Amino acid sequence: MAHQRAVHDMGGLEAGSVDAAGHDHAPWEKKIDAIRNLLSQQNYFGVDELRRAIEALGPGVYDDLSYYERWTAAVTRLLQEKGVITTDELGRMMALVEREWQEARKS
Amino acid sequence: MTSQFGEGDSVQVRLAFPPGHIRTPFYARGKPGVVESYVGNFSNPEELAFGHKDGAKLPLYRVRFRQLDLWPDYQGPEHDSAVLDLYEHWLEPLRAKS
Numbered sequence: 001m002a003h004q005r006a007v008h009d010m011g012g013l014e015a016g017s018v019d020a021a022g023h024d025h026a027p028w029e030k031k032i033d034a035i036r037n038l039l040s041q042q043n044y045f046g047v048d049e050l051r052r053a054i055e056a057l058g059p060g061v062y063d064d065l066s067y068y069e070r071w072t073a074a075v076t077r078l079l080q081e082k083g084v085i086t087t088d089e090l091g092r093m094m095a096l097v098e099r100e101w102q103e104a105r106k107s
Numbered sequence: 108m109t110s111q112f113g114e115g116d117s118v119q120v121r122l123a124f125p126p127g128h129i130r131t132p133f134y135a136r137g138k139p140g141v142v143e144s145y146v147g148n149f150s151n152p153e154e155l156a157f158g159h160k161d162g163a164k165l166p167l168y169r170v171r172f173r174q175l176d177l178w179p180d181y182q183g184p185e186h187d188s189a190v191l192d193l194y195e196h197w198l199e200p201l202r203a204k205s
Binding site for chain 2: 003004005006009011012045046048049051052055082
C-alpha cells in the first residue's frame with residue numbers, strides 16, 4: 001500500500017538548490033505577517049492551525065504559491081472556518097478591491 | 108501523564124500515516140532509535156492544529172537515529188546520527204528483529 005506523504009513533509013526528497021540570498025519583503029507581505037501576528041495575539045488561531053491550513057492547500061497550490069501567498073490563503077481559510085468572515089463578505093470585498101485596482105491602473 | 112520511556116531506551120517510531128497536521132517526519136516513521144532525553148510534557152500539536160486547546164499535555168522526547176537507519180542509501184560514516192523531537196504516542200518499544 002502506497003502511503004500518502006503530505007506535500008510539505010519533503011525531508012529526503014530532491015528539492016533543487018536553495019536560494020540563501022537575502023531579499024526585501026513587499027509591503028503586502030509585511031501586512032499579512034502583521035495581520036497573522038495580530039490574529040494570533042487575539043487568540044483567533046495559533047501557529048499549529050496556521051500550519052495545518054497551509055499544509056491542507058495540497059500539492060499544486062502549495063507548490064505554486066509563494067511563502068506569504070500560502071499564509072494569505074491559510075489565514076483566509078481559518079477566518080472562514082471560525083466565522084470571523086463569511087464567504088459572501090470575502091467574495092464581495094475581493095470583487096471591490098479588484099475593481100478599484102483596475103480603475104487605479106487606468107487612471 | 109508520566110513518561111513511559113527513559114534515557115537509553117530503544118524505541119521504534121510507529122508506522123502510521125493519518126491525515127492532519129503531523130510533526131513526526133515521514134522519513135522517520137517505522138525507524139528504530141534510542142531515547143536521548145525526556146524533554147517535558149507539551150500540548151499535542153496534532154490537536155492544536157484543529158483548535159482543540161484543552162487536551163492533555165503529552166511527553167516529548169529527543170530520539171537519536173543512525174543516519175544509516177533513516178536513509179537506505181546513506182554514504183556517510185556509520186556513527187552519523189540525527190536527533191528528532193517526537194511525542195510519546197508516536198513511539199513504541201523496539202521489537203526484536205525476527
